[in-house]
Amino acid sequence: MNKLFETAQSIRAEALKMIHAAGSGHPGGSLSCADLLAALYFDELRVRPDRPDWPERDRFVLSKGHAAPAYYAALGLRGYFPREQFSSFRRLGGLLQGHPEVTTPGVDAPSGSLGMGLSQGLGMAHAARVCGRPTRVYVLLGDGDMEEGNTWEALMAAPHQGITRLVALLDANGLQGDGPVEAQMDYGPAPEKLAAFGWRVQEIDGHDLGEILDALAAAREAGDAPTFVVARTVKGKGVSFMEHDNGWHGSRGLTPGELETALEELEGSAR
């Protein structure tokens, strides 16, 4: 568990370094989902970084594609590509595009346009079913994804179609691009809505790795319906001056001083 926490902090640190080097990116939503990514890539997902296209692998879709820095950090730390590639983030000709693209090893679906990720994951689960593969599919959504009708189409379809090996995780940090979710478009109450749409709903602290692992384990046990994990998180988590401050949604860089402070805080707590 300590190891996972350290990994989550490394994801955070690498994400911020990437954003600093690129001069732009989305720090707030990258930090809020770092623990979920750490749990997925370093405990849950059956993947083989040496064979990114292994057909039997579990699939992961980052529906909130703007959190790409954290995603890339998780993939790089997991061994999909050398860490030197982190510096190519958002650069012309770089491996790591501003939003995820399938040419990056380990990326299973393009994203960056909110609302499409759960549907793509649903399609992957269908393909696994018709081909008899053991694949499980995980989709990480953001608050903004929940305001897209496309997401609700997928939410309605999956239980009706009998898809069970599908886990949606919501990084519910409560802040979206221009302000708090409650002010912009309150999609809640999420648990009631999702239950009414036929999903097995779990509500957890998205920064408590124990709760995350338990939720993922419970999802694996559930054979009757797809699982939706509402993970309550803090935008900018782990960096004091970023937490709850929507100025850090993106797309902005960090000054060298800001980066230094942030890395110190992350290292301090990881130790």
Added chain:
Amino acid sequence: MSTGNAGPYPGELLGELRSRAAEIRRRVVQMVYDGGSGHCGGSLSVADILAALYFRELRLDPDRPHWPERDRFVLSKGHACPALYAALAGRGFFDPADLTRFRHLGSPLKGHPERCVPGVETVTGSLGQGISAALGMALGLRRKGSPGRVYAVVGDGEMQEGQVWEALMAAGHFRLDNFTCFVDRNRLQGDGRTEEILDLEPLAEKLRAFRWHVQEIDGHDMAAILGAIDAAKRVRGQPQIIVANTVKGKGVSYMESVPQWHGTAPPTDPELATALAELGAEEAAT
């Protein structure tokens, strides 16, 4: 959940509205016959709701279709436009004789509603869009402090469109209490039963979670329709949705609950005669 309160509506009023509904239905079948194609089933299922709205509820001025203070109505399930056209003609927005040119080249009464028809508020026919347009109208009326209310009808199949849930979410978020929506819950869609194609249940639970005031009624019981509308108007701080359980093809025996009458083949000569007779008989009985 509250069920529609029948209320003490005078028998005369109910009788008048029922005969209006029967008239809408007769005109629907005749229109699809004259037009050579069209959607009978979903037009017949929504006829009672339209009769209640157009002949009792909606504050409209047929001589001034754009009167700013008017109530708005949006038929989001635009393929049921024969029923809308019949209601508008009956209410005096245009000459009922124009109905014979439904779907003809050059006629304003096109296969799906457009704004060139007096009384039609917005173009529909692409499922899911009408309810968003109605939401925008309700927002606009509220911002302007207008007393007008907005009514919409969505089809149950239509509720599979994500856009509908975007609109439902937004109306709940904005607490639009000047917005009343009906679901024409006839349980059939183009290619079959809604429950098989993509199940909506538990619908009321979903709608409540989307922060709407929910009522469920028999969509062919005129007193229940009126009661539900009146109850909806008393709700504050919430949009209201009335799940109207209906029968697709209602009123024409051979069309009732028969998926093929979704559209778009017209009735044959004997089918037309049978339908008109049945619909006339229903009127006489009330």
Added chain:
Amino acid sequence: MTGQLAFWSPGEQVSLREAFGRVLCHLGETRSDFWLFDADVAGGTGAKPFADRFPGRVVQFGIAEQNMVAAAAGFAEGNCIPVVAGFASFLMMRAHEQFRTAVAYPGRNVKVCCSHVGVDVGPDGATAQMVEDLAVTRSIPNVTVVVPADANELMLAVPEVLDLDGPVYMRIGRSPAPVVFDRDHRFRIGRATVLADGRDAAIVATGTLVARAVSAAETLRREGVAVRVINLSTIKPLDRDTLLAAARDTGAIVTAEDHNRHGGMGGAVCEFLSQHHPVPVEVVGIDDRFGTSGEAEDLCRHFGLTAADLVAATRRVLARKP
């Protein structure tokens, strides 16, 4: 029980939707690599016979096109081919972004097959008549755009479409249309076919306008004007060689399509010829208007898409020849 695929005879009036259902059923017997994705319109797209015969190979999404198209992208990622069928306005327009970002950008092997294109749709009116589909599909990178001219060509095209590894948009006419090609026709993606030769002018037609182009050329031939008729059944990638030869040999081009004149096949031909061999071009199509209700044939007259309109356009282009 692999039966022979039954073709129609030239001259018969057949809806391309019927051919779509027939060829899917036929291919369903011989190959197991594709699935039908439906949004409650299999009855309308013509895919219903396949859905009835192979219920286990249909994924029903209800009336939720955005979800269906993005799910198709995910499905294709697992090396299964989704044949996504629907009405063009509702499928290709509502889910256009899903098609662009989830399907085309990663180059997913998804086949989007849309009926209800052009004013050929008939009385349903403008909401269901998509007159912009070629514009919005051919402008997306990675996408191949196929427009069969008749029922037989459609049946020949579908296996090729399935064999091509990448996203394809295919147009399926709704109303009955005359069969032009016989069973020996060779369809190849990216290759146009010359139906009649001539050196005075060329009519480049696509979809249901091909039969009308043939009949316009016959009328003109009787007047002593030799018109080359080209069936451009792939809008993207363009058959540059055939177009270049037509421009060089005839010096006068008419394009014909049941689509907005802006951004469609005529636009594609003009983009190419204006840069490589500029000649006078008359673009016949819908003149930047929405469709309307009416019978398909009446609408063709109303919007100027008949053989007579092609004859008139040919005369205009001949008059513009230097």
